[in-house]
Amino acid sequence: MSEILTLNRIPLQDYAELLGEGEIEELRALAKPLRGRSMEMINSTAVGGGVAEILTRLLPLAEELELAMQWNVMTGGEDFFEVTKSFHNALHGAPYHASQRDFDIFLAYNERNRTKLPLDAEFVVIHDPQPAALIEARAPGSNHWVWRCHIDLSHPHRAVWDFLEKFVSRYDGAMFSSPEFSKQLPIPQYLFYPAIDPLSEKNQELDPEFIAEVLARYQIDPQRTILTQISRFDRLKDPVGVIRAYRIVKRYFDCQLVLAGGSASDDPEGAIVLKEVLREANNDPDIKVLELPAWAPLEVNALQRASTIVIQKSLREGFGLTVSEALWKKKPVVASAVGGIPVQIIHKHTGMLSHSVEGTAYQIRFLLSHPEIAAKLGERGHQHVKENFLITQKLKRYLTLFLSMARGT
Amino acid sequence: MNNAETPFEFVTVSYLTRIGNQSAGTLAELLTGLEHCSDASIFHHTFQTLGSHHFLTEGFSNDFAQWVLADANRDDLAEQLAALDVRDYVSIAALRGDLCRVVGEYCKAFPHFAGQSALERFYFCESTEVTVPLGRSARTLDEFRDGIAHLSHAGFYFHFISSRLRLRLQTNDFSHWLADGLGLRTLADSVNRIDIYTNTLDSSREKLLRLIDRERRRV
Numbered sequence: 253m254s255e256i257l258t259l260n261r262i263p264l265q266d267y268a269e270l271l272g273e274g275e276i277e278e279l280r281a282l283a284k285p286l287r288g289r290s291m292e293m294i295n296s297t298a299v300g301g302g303v304a305e306i307l308t309r310l311l312p313l314a315e316e317l318e319l320a321m322q323w324n325v326m327t328g329g330e331d332f333f334e335v336t337k338s339f340h341n342a343l344h345g346a347p348y349h350a351s352q353r354d355f356d357i358f359l360a361y362n363e364r365n366r367t368k369l370p371l372d373a374e375f376v377v378i379h380d381p382q383p384a385a386l387i388e389a390r391a392p393g394s395n396h397w398v399w400r401c402h403i404d405l406s407h408p409h410r411a412v413w414d415f416l417e418k419f420v421s422r423y424d425g426a427m428f429s430s431p432e433f434s435k436q437l438p439i440p441q442y443l444f445y446p447a448i449d450p451l452s453e454k455n456q457e458l459d460p461e462f463i464a465e466v467l468a469r470y471q472i473d474p475q476r477t478i479l480t481q482i483s484r485f486d487r488l489k490d491p492v493g494v495i496r497a498y499r500i501v502k503r504y505f506d507c508q509l510v511l512a513g514g515s516a517s518d519d520p521e522g523a524i525v526l527k528e529v530l531r532e533a534n535n536d537p538d539i540k541v542l543e544l545p546a547w548a549p550l551e552v553n554a555l556q557r558a559s560t561i562v563i564q565k566s567l568r569e570g571f572g573l574t575v576s577e578a579l580w581k582k583k584p585v586v587a588s589a590v591g592g593i594p595v596q597i598i599h600k601h602t603g604m605l606s607h608s609v610e611g612t613a614y615q616i617r618f619l620l621s622h623p624e625i626a627a628k629l630g631e632r633g634h635q636h637v638k639e640n641f642l643i644t645q646k647l648k649r650y651l652t653l654f655l656s657m658a659r660g661t
Numbered sequence: 662m663n664n665a666e667t668p669f670e671f672v673t674v675s676y677l678t679r680i681g682n683q684s685a686g687t688l689a690e691l692l693t694g695l696e697h698c699s700d701a702s703i704f705h706h707t708f709q710t711l712g713s714h715h716f717l718t719e720g721f722s723n724d725f726a727q728w729v730l731a732d733a734n735r736d737d738l739a740e741q742l743a744a745l746d747v748r749d750y751v752s753i754a755a756l757r758g759d760l761c762r763v764v765g766e767y768c769k770a771f772p773h774f775a776g777q778s779a780l781e782r783f784y785f786c787e788s789t790e791v792t793v794p795l796g797r798s799a800r801t802l803d804e805f806r807d808g809i810a811h812l813s814h815a816g817f818y819f820h821f822i823s824s825r826l827r828l829r830l831q832t833n834d835f836s837h838w839l840a841d842g843l844g845l846r847t848l849a850d851s852v853n854r855i856d857i858y859t860n861t862l863d864s865s866r867e868k869l870l871r872l873i874d875r876e877r878r879r880v
Contacts, residue, residue, distance in 0.1 A: 272813070273811060274811050274812050274813035274816065275813045275814070277795065277811065277813065278675075278795075278813040278816060281793045281795050281796070282675060282791075285793065428680065431680045431684070431784030431786060432784065434680045436682070440679055441680040442677055442679055442680065443678035443679075443680055443786060589780065594781060598714070598717070598721070598727065598731075599731040600731070601714075602717075605731075607780070632716060635716035636714075636716065639714075639715075639716065640713065648675055649677065651675070652676070652677050652789075652791045653677055655791045656677055656789055659791070
């Protein structure tokens with residue numbers, strides 16, 4: 253059975269105070285021609301993960317605009333989610349041995365969900381590969397189906413992509429987080445950015461006393477420079493590279509490094525990476541390796557706000573919303589030029605991009621030497637996020653897409 | 662106070678970015694892309710990017726210049742591309758012609774740089790425009806001022822920047838209506854002189870409102 257999710261109301265007026273009345277009036281104007289027309293979002297998980305986090309905030313906003321937007325979650329057994337996890341990794345370029353059994357499991361669950369989900373809205377948005385084959389249920393008529401891909405498809409496993417492409421090419425459009433991730437497809441492809449919610453616990457303003465309390469809890473000195481990377485313990489986030497960059501910076505500046513990520517206890521690979529990180533840290537008292545609970549938005553918020561510079565030294569990245577989170581808090585950011593990061597960091601305008609450990613260290617040293625430039629980058633970064641990567645902008649993009657499809661433009 | 666016969670209708674705009682199938686890894690490939698991409702792509706990387714990055718007032722002019730600077734590392738060419746002012750163009754064809762001329766001349770003068778790989782590729786995208794009326798109009802200068810004060814960034818951008826292409830005139834919707842609707846030609850000229858490269862959309866709007874206020878005090 254599908255899950256129809258009910259979510260808390262978020263008054264639009266709260267956003268108007270942050271963004272201005274004009275922006276909210278514009279959302280209302282875009283929503284007006286879509287009132288009474290049905291929209292359906294479908295993904296494969298109700299909690300956890302970026303897509304669910306975004307939809308949790310998007311739906312109440314749509315409701316505020318009197319839009320009939322529904323969110324349904326497809327269901328599947330353990331075997332289905334094992335297969336889709338393998339697909340997910342394979343689409344990111346990980347080794348995978350393609351088996352007909354996996355494809356059959358994938359198709360069987362999609363077929364089962366086709367009979368349970370409504371799938372009759374005028375605008376249907378399917379998120380990620382798991383429900384991609386639901387397109388088979390598309391009734392003849394004028395409804396519009398689009399596929400939103402949140403993952404990096406730049407180097408996909410050939411067999412998995414070939415299998416999925418048969419379904420994707422039947423949609424009316426596909427949306428990717430970066431032009432690099434787009435594919436040769438016979439359908440229009442659009443650039444759609446993930447988004448942060450400025451009113452969520454992860455991004456809202458915090459009481460300075462709470463920030464001080466969090467720093468004290470983790471024995472971080474607020475009087476000294478704090479360099480921070482918030483990421484799960486994953487080799488693709490290069491936490492060891494961050495420590496090496498910090499060591500170079502440390503030769504010139506007194507500083508502390510905070511590496512904070514979700515607990516690695518239920519992630520075997522994460523636990524191995526965490527050990528590598530601790531080995532590299534070598535008991536340096538100024539390196540704080542923090543295993544946060546899986547959902548610790550206020551702590552993440554506090555650590556970002558307390559940081560002097562935020563780092564995101566990923567080797568590969570889907571989008572890297574932690575960058576937007578830091579920019580929203582007006583923090584100078586030094587990040588790798590991979591995946592969706594260059595969309596957020598316009599080099600020397602909204603942050604600094606780097607391509608190596610040495611480059612990362614150099615950009616950090618440069619910003620520590622020029623706090624006035626660091627402050628300016630943070631200020632512009634905040635504007636860039638306000639203009640492009642907030643949940644209100646994301647809703648605006650969806651409304652624009654639906655209007656464009658309805659008008660046949 | 663004057664009443665215009667034809668009211669000014671405020672609208673807003675929203676853009677979808679469509680990913681094209683061309684990309685460039687060298688200056689020579691950028692030139693090929695510029696020659697063959699759609700008009701919507703030239704618009705996206707020049708006019709539209711000015712609207713979406715309006716808060717950058719130092720050294721950011723268009724996506725081509727930024728890529729040449731940050732990824733192809735050719736500061737001198739980036740400067741020339743950044744110097745192309747969209748206000749000088751009333752057609753995409755003319756703008757494309759100048760972009761191709763600048764990049765082409767550079768590649769000819771420095772052939773060893775033309776084939777050099779950039780750090781990251783440039784992806785040609787296009788804008789799909791959707792406009793919607795805001796349900797607000799103005800017949801007097803007071804109503805006009807009020808409407809401008811309440812516009813979103815996108816609405817202001819639509820009337821003040823992208824309107825040049827629509828009108829095919831070296832002016833904008835605001836100046837056009839001030840001159841034609843209210844007969845305020847001096848004010849219209851002053852509004853048209855506001856520098857959109859050294860101002861953000863917010864500071865451009867503030868200047869515009871100050872000019873209108875000065876006119877209101879005068880009459």
